Amino acid sequence: MTGRTAVEYTGVRGLRGPLVIVEGVSGVGWDEFATIAVGSGERRHGLVLEVDRDLAVVQVLEDTAGMNRTGTRVAFSGTPLRIPVGTGWLGRVCDGRGAPADGGPPVLSGTYAAVGGAPINPVRREPPTEPVLTGVSAVDVLTTLVRGQKLPVFSAAGLPHLDLAVQIAAQATCGGDPFAVVFAGMGLTHADTAFVREGLAARSAARDLVLLLNTADDPVIERLLTPRLALTVAEYLAFREGRHVLVVMTDMTAYAEALREVSAARGEIPARRAYPGYLYSDLASLYERCGRIRGRPGSVTVLPVLTMPAGDITHPVPDLTGYITEGQIVLSADVQAAGSYPPVDPLASLSRLMRKGTGPGRTRADHPAVAAQLIAALARARQVAELADLIGRSALSPTDLRHLDLEAAFRHRFLAQGTGENRSLDESLDRAWEVLLTLPRSQLGMLPADLLDARAARDGER
Template identity: 50%
Template structure:
């Protein structure tokens, strides 16, 4: 039988300290009664002897030190689950906010999840098509992968997230269903409305589960939001055999909430004031992606984070890069030149794409053309640096071809409309048309048999661009 404790020792920010607690556990949920009638929920985040530190989800305003009642509930935070959760919109802790009533659960799962035995993992293969050439062609998203997007303040990562949700689909027609779990953390009201309106108007809301944590919601809810989203993804993937794409935006807001709570608990800060356990905390989220043996479903993650001051060495993108399998980087210079999506190709990569593309997955020429586009565009940067010194008119004819290729690559391949959904074959064909600007002998990353089949010479391509 759980006891109810009356009175508090201390209140600090969103935390309250309860004295004389026995038989309680870490992460256990508590029910808080304020002024005899109002009910709030919290969770135990620290235990020391008979003292428990409780995080209050709705904040500690109007909470009294003398007559507040705290009752441990005997379990950690759980979220109700059933397949009818598809098409629903929830707040940061999994409460419905779409006016369609409560979920009638088949099961309730702990939002913290359970560790996946590495031996039980299946190696990710096959891909998810986003319809965006710079992603599908050069940083292909593989099922079961975690592939973050590194953005910056003012860059169109919200529009890119909406486009991915709207266009993402399985690479091949299969009997397995596909759905998206979308979690927004610390967003403004207009951004939240933009997400909801975009999904409704495009008709994809019925295959999306949305979690919205607003900027003025309690900070502690922001810590729970991605865990609720990933718990729903695990249920749909491993119990309902669905392929799930999880989009988490913005992980920077999540990490800043973690820093704020850590500071209020009096923990010793690490780099940039973030807690020393930031790496392990992020890993507890990112590692919930993947595939399991003997299960049909998969969880693929696209965390989106805004780099403070566009600094890719900041702790958040730095630690994220260690945990995840690549990154897609958005560039402010491209954005200012009107390129959408402003994906800067050279620092972007997908470490698992080599095992999910090519013959049997996309097309036999995909690995070769991706390598060649990377190599040729890298040489473009060298030629541009040279041209900035000696002038473009002094370049050799070959270097001028590279300059022309670079302009066409950014204008034709990287740039596309916000509602443009390019099939994989169109992306690869466009890559070959662009490589036709360069002489055949410059394409040293492509097998001669593939060149014979797909390469068209410069003279026949130039008029098409």
């Protein structure tokens, strides 16, 4: 790391939560990395949040517990926080600050990168065109994830979003191309941390996984750093090493709450629901680090997972996330109550880039038509179910009854899947066909006749 000659400042005006206010500084810039020496001899680390004339506000990554004004010295590096990057991260388990949590040595490399990243020139962005397959039927068929996309999972308390995040991280592939997963956990309980490590042990042993785990009792500032470290590692693996990288970040609501806590400690004027007014731009600074760069191999795909407090999709975190990202996978308590895992609501879920990454040469020629027809049939089935509640099942037409049969077949034959069950795309699409053929051919108007004929001939040969 390069920078100015270290000058230690002893003029600590105050300590406020995770913040240290240093006076008498000169030449210090925003986002600068700082080293803090405590009276006991311990050294802590921080980032400059704000500079006003000769005052600098520093957020301490390890918190300010045990510090006092008179025995604290602060030295500024002259550069933003930088971390070593490279393949040395693969197979490692670290805490939210990047320190080893697996008993191994620190990650070392001759190459360093700033954790703030660098914006991608829009002119150099390559449009996403290839899928990332997760092995989960509801995702691969109906809300296909495309390389370079940002596709969040909207969940609520009590729903198995962590199970789904771990399953996707364990099973995701890019069709044989070099691939890696970076998993960033924020605000996890110790039981959740153990679950993540166990669920991803095989992928970690194969050295195509990076685990960054921040627990709920870790310093709140660390929670803000965790996703930035994950994305910095992913960018190097993608754009320098040529890998396609999937970054799974959970739980972004815990991240936003940490941001709110730090904002309150800084004395900033709160905005909607006490979150800082810059919540949108802060989330965008994370989500927009995904993509593909023209002329460079690799891609960064982001799958953020967030819980909606009280299931409220208008809450600031899911609301702003929806503005920035390209669709959403919505988990539903009603679907879970029906006994289905994953409890994905197909009619509330959407992948806006799905058409770019599916079809001939990408997934399968019948994929787009099958997905569109299945969604249309499920929408009609939901209308029929509401009608049955009003007039009774006995008053429904035979076609309406077939739609109710389709919904049951969808739930049990297609959607229901074990947490360790990895389905190929062919198997998932074949299951979708089985569900659709619950309906008479006259109700399958979104499927081309040649596809229906080919399917009928294939079924006839069995």
